[in-house]
Every structure is written in structure tokens, then in C-alpha cells.
Amino acid sequence: MGGDWFRVGRSTWLLVVCQAFYFMGVSIDLTLTAIVGLSLAPTPALATLPLAAITVVGTLCSVAAGLLAARFGYIAVMVGGAVTAVAGAGLSVAAVSTHSFWLLCVGTGLVGAYRSTGGYIRYMAADRAPDGQRERALSFILYGGLVAAFAGPFVATLSSDLLGARYAGAYLMVGVYALANVPLLLALRAGKVRPDVEAEKPEPVPLARVRRSKDFVAALLALAGSGALMTMIMAVGPLGSQHAGHSESLGAAIIQWHLVGMFAPAVVSGAVLSRIGPWWTSAIGTALFLVGSLVGLAGEAFVNFLVGLALNGVGWNFLYLAGTAFLVRCYPPGRGGRIQAVAEGLTSLSSVAASVSASTVFLLLGWRGTNGPVLVVSALLLVVLAVMAASGRRAAPAAERPAEAVR
Template structure:
């Protein structure tokens, strides 16, 4: 393994997770304070996710041309600029500027989602799952730093949360500098030229490719829908304090990334399909718990199950995806996956505020059930695919 690369990606994941948690936690709350229409409260967060979806293909194509190191560093600079714009929006009480800043922030998120590919390309193929899970583990730090910035930053400066956003800008400068330490990945050696590979249609027609994209889409779509709606349901509709809401979100984010301590090893030991099936069942459990009530405990358990299910399904889906293409084909295949995953995530984010406002929490947690059923069916049909033995020969 490339210890240096994984270390750099680990700390950059920590910073990116910190920024994402702050924007997701505060996005709907700030939006509701700046907008006169409650249904538009989550619009900034939704536009952020739409921006992620719109940037995924350009991000992949840009990094194919200039390399991951330069692409990641440029994205860090854009994130720093976006949080400065968000601070300006708060100071000028401008909902429009806040929407713009959230949209620009989504550019960096499109790049940061590909840290996991950089991790997989830093190691031998059979260790891809372990590398992906180790880098995602960096977000646990963000689960602590992000909520602390939210709660403490409210008192920094004359305008609430401006200090939080300025602190994020400093972190993104550090992140841009860290990427200068990233070493070339597999397929990025000096003078290497990417070949054409197979036609894109041949890649996306593979049953394993289709299943991996579907699983990644389900993992991120369900997680985004419920996580985006939770602060509104808890803080705005049910009257929980901001600290209580932030505590549930913190537990959710820890549950998203703490399993990364073991998910890569579990994948190698028990196989990709089994790990992903457990993840899909955990997401189903999150929805069922959410149907039981609105107490603090109901929210906490639903969001914890949501996090664990996301981790197993997402790590497994990303690892499965890496088995379906060669290094020459990686950017095109990854672009299709990222656009599918984050296009669905954008739709889920757009739906969250409207569904909560018009129909309530119970209706929202019912929506993912058909998609999760299809996900489990797809895993059943690809369970014997020979490509899976590249990751865990003893448990394919």
C-alpha cells in the first residue's frame, strides 16, 4: 500500500467531511432564516447536491487530463471561496448569495467523492476495499470537528456562524497544500498515456456494473433524503434544540464512517455481496425505525442505522465498481457512476424539504422502500459473478 497517499487522503477526507457536515447541518436552518418560504429552506443544500451531480462528469474528465492531485487541489480552492461567499451571504442577509455559495461548494464535493477512487488506485486491486474504507475513516474526525464548529462558531463574530465559515476557509487552504504531497497513482506514472479501452456501452452493459451503480445510487439517495430532512423535522417541526439536532447528526456521521475500521476487512473475509446485503437491510431498518415515532431515540436509531447501511453498501458498491473496468477505462466508468449516484442524491435532496413540509416525516421514510427492495434483488442476481473473486477469492 502507498501509506503516504492514504495518509494525505485520510486528512483531506477529514477536512471535506467537516465542511460537508457544517453545510448540511446549517443549510436548512440558515435557509429557513433567510427565506420567507418554509418549503425553500433546503433549497441551498439541494442546489449544493445538484452542483455535485452536474460537476461529476467534468471532474472526471478534468482529472483524466491534469491528474488527480491538481484536480483535487483546484477543488479545495473553490471550496474555500464558496464558504467565504456563504459568510458574505449571512452578513448581508442574502438568500440568493447563500444559494450561490452552496452551489459552488458542491463543485468541491464532486471532486472529494472521488478520493475513494484515488485510494483504490494507490494499492493493488485486491486491497481496494481496505484502502477505500481506510480513507473514508477520515470523516470520523469531521464528525467531531464539524458539529463543534457549528455550536461554537455561532458566537464567533457579530453574525452567527460567520466565524464557523471563516474557519472552514482556513481548513480548505490547508487541504489544498496537503494535495501537493500526493504521489502518482496507478495509471498516472510519468509519460503514461491512457488508451481507449472498450466502448463505454460495453462497460455499462455489464451486470456487475449495473448492480454496483444501483447500489451506490440507493446508498447515497436514501442517506441524502433522510439526513437532509432530519434537521428540519427535528428542529423546525418537532422543536428539538439545535444542540440536540446536531448530536443526532454527529451520531449519524460517526455511524457512516466508524464501520470503515472493519468494513474493508469484512469485505475481504465475507465477500462483497454479503457486506452490501447487510448494508441494504440496515437502510431498511432505518426507515422502519423512523416510522415508529418522533422521539429523540427514534431519530437517533434511525440515523445510526442509516449511517451503517450507507457505509457497507457504499464501500461495497465502490469496490465492486472498480472490478468492472481497466485503468484505461476508469475515468469514463467512474463518471457514469458518479453522475448516477449524485443525480439521484440531488433529486432526494430536492424532495426532502418539500416532502417534510407537505406530507411529514412518516411519508418521507416510506419513499426509499421500493428502491431498497430492487437493490437486494440485484445483489441476488450478481452474487456468483466471477469478477468478485478478485477482491475476496475465499468469500466470492
């Protein structure tokens, strides 16, 4: 990668910073909420409900966020999401201060509404990218998550006792990071980096036009699969670590390296995607999910959690990036609002299913047993994607030019 690789423009770098603040706030909830939920829940079966509230509300809001963004613009929707996160953080602080489990669920649910807007940052970058550089812009946005992977869990642990009550300070930081995104988003508006196609308000590509295309189906499989496989292991990881007798600091390290696995590969995965295309990139990601589940099945030592969750994170990076690349092939810049809304909604729905079932699956099967369903789903997804890729090789040249087909 030469110096030209990093010349992606002012708006992309601003969006990278937005992504960093977004994931730093979200990573605090991911690091602590399962453990806090376990300490406040009236029964262990409800321990992951506050974490599930993030994905449930996020699912309900994700489709609406896409449709609202198509009408009012991404920036207005994301600023509204940031304000909602500030309110959710405040309620979460009050919840841990008063030991209220249900108030924590409300607070994390509001953060879930904010989370639903974060997925559109990468679409903003793709829409603003020069011709032929949309996939590179997508990989750059994930650099923001790399910063969050290192800083988020560290800040969560460091600020936990900041306000007296355990974990109150950490939840306060969720609101601080969300608020920090507002001036950056307003700078995007002030800098007039919105593409001309947004100013002209072009008609979004109808879903009926792409719903049977191989790129769209592959995008939905990759994005929904990556969300479900990652969420299941991420939600169970801290619980399994605690159940195995590992310390809280080791539990935070497990999530930290899971997040590193999710975003550190962005340094190379974008180049890999550009070189070998989304089909092979999705195969790499799915295979890494499979290997990570095998490591988890092998035992409950700290190294099993560390390596298993790290590989799970790397698998998510490759599969998520490939899925997004498939999706942006389905529409020209500025016309993907409806398609994006459906993809984000389905991805969130798969994450909800994984998150809601995580604690029950863990109670029934334990840490090692939870990796079994992940192994099976990863293997099936790998086979399905391989069959789709093999059957579509002769049509690949036409599939490379969907933008012209929908103009």
C-alpha cells in the same frame, strides 16, 4: 485485524487526512444549511434549496471532474475544487451577515463544485494500492470521515458566532478546511506517489465495454441508492427534529451521530467486505437502511431521530463501500476515468433528486411519512441486488477478474 492491516503506505494516509478535511468542511454545510435556509428562505418550501444547490452543482460538476481528472490528473482538479470552496465559503459568510437567501444558494453551490471532487479521493487510493489491496484502501479512506463525524458538527456549533453574525464563523471554517487540503495534495505530487500508469497516460476503459457487466450495474444501483436514501433522511432530519420541538443542540447531535454512523463502521466494514465480498456487504447496507426507516416511522422522540439517522448512516457506509468495490472491479488501475465519471454523475443526480424533493415531502408527509418512501426503495433495492447476486453465482469466478478482461 493485525498490524499489517494498517500498512497501506504514505500516499493512502495522506489521502485519509485529505478526506478528513474534506468531510469536516462538508459536514458543516450538512449540519447547518437546512436550518439556515429555513431562517432565510422567503417560503418554507424553499428551505432546503441551499442544501440542494450543493448537490445540483455537484452533479453538474461530478462528470466534468472525472473527465478533467483523466486528462490533467486528480491533484490539479482537487486543488481547483478547494479554491472554489474558499470562494463559496466567503459568499456564505456574506449571505448570513446580510440575510441574503439567494447569496447563500450561490455560496453553497460553489461548495457543491468542491464536493464533486471529494468522491475521487477513494479512486486515487484504489489506483495507488498494491495488487490485491484495492478494497482495503477504499475502506481506509473512510477513516477520514470518522474524524469529521466527531469534529465537524462540534466545530460548526462552536464557531457559529465567531464573526458576530449567527453561523458566519461556521461557514468560514468550510473555507479553512478546504484550504488545508491544498498542501497535502501538493505533497502527494511532490512525493511522486502518482502511479506509473498515470505518467504513461493509458487510454481509459470505454464505457461500452463495461456497461452491461453485472459489476457495473450493481455499482450504479448501490452508489445511486446509497446517495439518495442517505440524502433524503439527512436533509429532513434537522427539520423534523426542529419541528418536533427538539433543541438546536440536539439537532446537531442527530447529524453528528448520523455522520458517526456513516464513517465509524469503516473500522470493520473493510474487513467485512474483504471476507464476504460486495454482494453480501451491499445486502447488509440495504437492510440497515430499511431498519433505520422503520425506526423513523415509529415516532418523533429524540431517540427515533438519533437511532434512525445513525442506522441510515451505517447503511450508507456498507452500501457505498460495496458499490465502490463493484466499480473498481470494472477497470485496471489508472484507466477508470470515464467509468468513474458516469458513476459519480449518477450518484450525484440521485442525491439531487432526494435533496430537492426533501422539503416538499416533509411538508406533505412529516418526519414519519418521509421514512415511508425510504422503506419502500430500500426493500426494492434489497430484492434487486439479491436477484442479481443469485443469478450471477456461477459466473462469480470470471467476475473476480475484470481487469484482465479489459487490458
